[in-house]
Amino acid sequence: MIALEFPEINSILRWKDIFPGFNKIALIAVLATLISTVIFLLAVRKDHSTAPKGVRNFAETIVEFIENGVVMQTMGKEGLAWTPFLLTMFLFIYLCNVPGIIPFFQMPATARMAVPMFLALMVWVIYNAVGIKHQGLGGYFKSTLFPPGVPKALYILVTPIEFISAIIVRPFSLAVRLFANMMAGHILLVTFALLSEALFQAKDKVLIPVGILPFFMLIFLTSFEVLVAFLQAYIFAMLTAVYIGGAAHPEH
Amino acid sequence: MEAIAQLIAATDTGAADLKNANAAMSAGYAYGLAAIGPGIGIGYLVGKSVEAMARQPEAAGMVRTTMFLGIAFTEALALIGFVVFILLKFA
Numbered sequence: 001m002i003a004l005e006f007p008e009i010n011s012i013l014r015w016k017d018i019f020p021g022f023n024k025i026a027l028i029a030v031l032a033t034l035i036s037t038v039i040f041l042l043a044v045r046k047d048h049s050t051a052p053k054g055v056r057n058f059a060e061t062i063v064e065f066i067e068n069g070v071v072m073q074t075m076g077k078e079g080l081a082w083t084p085f086l087l088t089m090f091l092f093i094y095l096c097n098v099p100g101i102i103p104f105f106q107m108p109a110t111a112r113m114a115v116p117m118f119l120a121l122m123v124w125v126i127y128n129a130v131g132i133k134h135q136g137l138g139g140y141f142k143s144t145l146f147p148p149g150v151p152k153a154l155y156i157l158v159t160p161i162e163f164i165s166a167i168i169v170r171p172f173s174l175a176v177r178l179f180a181n182m183m184a185g186h187i188l189l190v191t192f193a194l195l196s197e198a199l200f201q202a203k204d205k206v207l208i209p210v211g212i213l214p215f216f217m218l219i220f221l222t223s224f225e226v227l228v229a230f231l232q233a234y235i236f237a238m239l240t241a242v243y244i245g246g247a248a249h250p251e252h
Numbered sequence: 253m254e255a256i257a258q259l260i261a262a263t264d265t266g267a268a269d270l271k272n273a274n275a276a277m278s279a280g281y282a283y284g285l286a287a288i289g290p291g292i293g294i295g296y297l298v299g300k301s302v303e304a305m306a307r308q309p310e311a312a313g314m315v316r317t318t319m320f321l322g323i324a325f326t327e328a329l330a331l332i333g334f335v336v337f338i339l340l341k342f343a
Contacts, residue, residue: 009342073317173328180331183338235324242321 012190028109032095075245090237097229108182120175123240131247143250181232185225192218279340286333293326
């Protein structure tokens with residue numbers, strides 16, 4: 001009735017190299033880095049004696065959001081030194097997510113596993129290093145693998161579970177959460193765009209008005225993706241803060 | 253499953269077709285089953301959070317943060333199911 005063929009998964013996720021070794025994903029990642037750097041470079045140049053406005057106001061809003069919404073909620077006052085790192089993480093992930101809905105880009109850079117995997121590995125190294133620095137090598141592994149307040153006999157069960165959940169599953173789930181959310185959104189958008197395109201071009205004239213339904217769904221999902229892009233960046237930054245805070249100050 | 257497999261075998265299709273059909277079917281099951289638990293979990297979690305926020309509006313900020321954390325952990329299970337779906341279907 002209508003010619004609808006879903007393309008190969010690779011043709012919607014894999015992009016041709018712009019020049020060797022540099023494709024659209026790399027372009028988006030580089031742009032994200034540049035934009036976030038430029039925002040803060042512009043913000044820092046302004047006169048400090050007047051009330052903030054323009055770029056500086058915007059930059060201050062982001063910093064305040066990270067301080068109040070992420071750091072203070074999870075690590076408390078002593079975690080404020082981590083604000084620059086979390087801010088960088090948040091902005092980079094957000095600016096990598098958002099091209100998923102910007103026309104002509106239409107691909108979140110985080111929908112390829114390499115980007116979230118590298119970010120998650122970086123977080124993994126950092127929170128383990130922070131734990132070892134604050135508690136010593138033995139102390140860190142003692143407090144993660146042998147949580148206090150558990151009967152001695154149960155350690156046979158608790159220690160392997162804690163090892164798997166704190167050392168292996170954490171970076172994996174951190175990467176997969178971001179990657180799968182963005183890829184699912186991307187595939188959903190592709191599906192509805194294809195469906196409405198096929199219906200609008202259907203040979204059978206009766207089907208053409210039906211195409212409005214998937215088109216409305218497409219618009220709705222696009223606005224939903226705006227929310228998802230922000231939420232995933234926020235959750236990534238917050239989980240990073242939780243892991244670092246937990247490694248620095250174990251529960252007693 | 254058995255009956256469908258026999259039916260496909262009876263209609264004289266190749267082993268590759270059978271494999272593709274099974275992969276597509278189990279991909280559907282994988283995502284569908286993986287979505288049940290997190291669906292219930294997130295519904296319960298958000299419902300309880302709303303209840304808490306309504307009872308104590310001054311604690312809303314803290315409840316919201318914890319809610320997002322909980323959603324992130326719960327949602328990961330469904331997303332792993334989605335990744336399995338992609339792997340079964342396309343890999």
